Amino acid sequence: MTLIDLTAETLRERRLDTLPVAIIGAGPIGLAAAANLVERGIEFIVYEAGDEIASSIRQWGHTRLFSPWKHVVDPASRRLLEAVGWELPSPESLPTGTELVERYLEPLAALEPIAARIRKGVTVDAITRRGMDRTRTANRASTPFLLRVHSADGVEETTARAVIDASGTYQQPNSLASSGLDPLGLPDVADRVGHALPDVLGRERARFAGRHTTVVGAGHSAANTLLALAALADEEPGTRITWLIRNARAVRVTTSEDDELAARADIGRRVDALVHSGRIELVDRFETVRLGRTDDGVRLYGLRGDELVEHETDVVVNATGFRPNLDMLREIRLELDDIVEAPKRLAPLIDPNVHTCGTVEPHGFAELEHPEPGFFLAGMKSYGRAPTFLLATGYEQVRSITAWIAGDEVAARNVELVLPATGVCSSSLPADGASASSCGIDPVAASGTAAQSSCCS
Known part of the structure; x- marks a missing residue:
């Protein structure tokens, strides 16, 4: 040169x-x-x-x-x-x-x-x-x-x-479908499918009160919404909750026992207790492939193994990340x-x-x-x-x-960072100190944020 x-x-x-x-x-x-x-x-x-x-x-x-x-x-x-x-x-x-x-x-x-x-x-x-x-x-x-x-x-x-x-x-939420593509039929029911972390107890209360909501996703943003819906069900008769996951277990939510942050460690125990008591219906190993409109809500078609199964609900919350x-x-x-x-x-x-x-x-x-x-x-x-x-x-x-x-x-x-064991994520704490969390975005998920954490922008 x-x-x-x-x-x-x-x-x-x-x-x-x-x-x-x-x-x-x-x-x-x-x-x-x-x-x-x-x-x-x-x-x-x-x-x-x-x-x-x-x-x-x-x-x-x-x-x-x-x-x-x-x-x-x-x-x-x-x-x-x-x-x-x-x-x-x-x-x-x-x-x-x-x-x-x-x-x-x-x-x-x-x-x-x-x-x-x-x-x-x-x-x-x-x-x-x-x-x-x-x-x-x-x-x-x-x-x-x-x-x-x-x-x-x-x-x-x-x-x-x-x-x-x-x-x-x-x-930019992930798809409800296990394939990663938008499920067939989504445009026909888009008004009945909502984003992660809705304000269940506040400005969006009317959307969920007295209705059957299905939360799809196995992470902390899903758990956050499940706990809010359970609190709503205590106040609004007829409020029903289904938790739909694609795997046999929601590992990310239920394996935080060693977390140094007590609020996050508590979330799995609380969700598990609601499932075991029957207040939340858990549908596991459900791989969504298609959605359809009913008179009052949404029908989800999914695979459980090789079997095609259906699930009906009024409202869907997409908490798939x-x-x-x-x-x-x-x-x-x-x-x-x-x-x-x-x-x-x-x-x-x-x-x-x-x-x-x-x-x-x-x-x-x-x-x-x-x-x-x-x-x-x-x-x-x-x-x-x-x-x-x-x-x-x-x-x-x-x-x-x-x-x-x-x-x-x-x-x-010269990069340095000290974090609590298993992370600093997000939660939603009622006045009594109990929490619901959303890892990934402090929650700021999708983000950049944390509650979802996603969610940082």
Whole structure:
């Protein structure tokens, strides 16, 4: 390479450094990335699809996390907030999703260095390189990213030096069908199939009171809804509950006896007790293949072994987990695990067949890198279909990523994270202290979030 070539390359890289970092999603992880970039003096823009920050968390705001305040506040964000007089709520107390937003995320988003850089009501439709599709290689790393976004004002394109996609997975639920495809007949009954973590005891009470609800899914978001429905049944005659799972046992819910977080450890015992007492009907080994409409509800057709069976209900809650939306990344060179759709080097660390929330090793930019330099999945979306994500994990991810963007490789590679055994997930606690949880997203599942946790955007 000649001196002229070197100079041209250097100039391209310097021009790239004048552009902002694009952060997709103004949930806990996206805002934590913003706080870290503020501390490093790097320009950024946050694109939030909702009309308010943390729009997904607001949907499950009624859910109480069983991770305390000391685990759900990002260190860099805390430093910025405390500099203007903010105080951490009682470190050992458990916030609801709404409290997390109102007492932490809204004050963080209102800080002067961050507020002016958030664009609400803006959806990122696609990401590529300026003037390049995914097949072109020459000068790729020094070419700006191009984001196509749309809002009420129309469609536009903007450029960035790097992209942190922290858009979460809460808006992308897994299918009810065991095949991974939407079950046949879903469009005909879509109005009777609801999202995970509905507000059973609050704004959606009328949808469930006095009716037969079937909750599909074997994780903690399912358990969260089952416990809420049981509380509703105590108050509303005629309320019936069925729990439908594809396996012989809901292992993730009923094997948390060694959890260091008492609220989460209690959930399996409570759900088991409701099943054993007959207040919740458990239908196991049911693999949904098709849905049909009845006069008053939904008929689920499923396989139990080789036998085709039917189950009728009024309302279905889809609590089968979440998956990442990868459509907007078609022109980005991704390296994803074939099974969980997480970055390939991260996937073995989070495989739900091996790891629970607290056994995930600390990881940073090196495990999150793709063949596309400067592009990162972070937060719940980085976990693909794995349900073990924690807010604290996401905070360490973006600290490492932003250090790498700043050229501080020593800090980027120095990743540390201490978690309670089996993880910091989410729960919904009534006044008596009993809990229901949702692992994966503090709950912030699909996310980036935790209650579902999914749910972090």
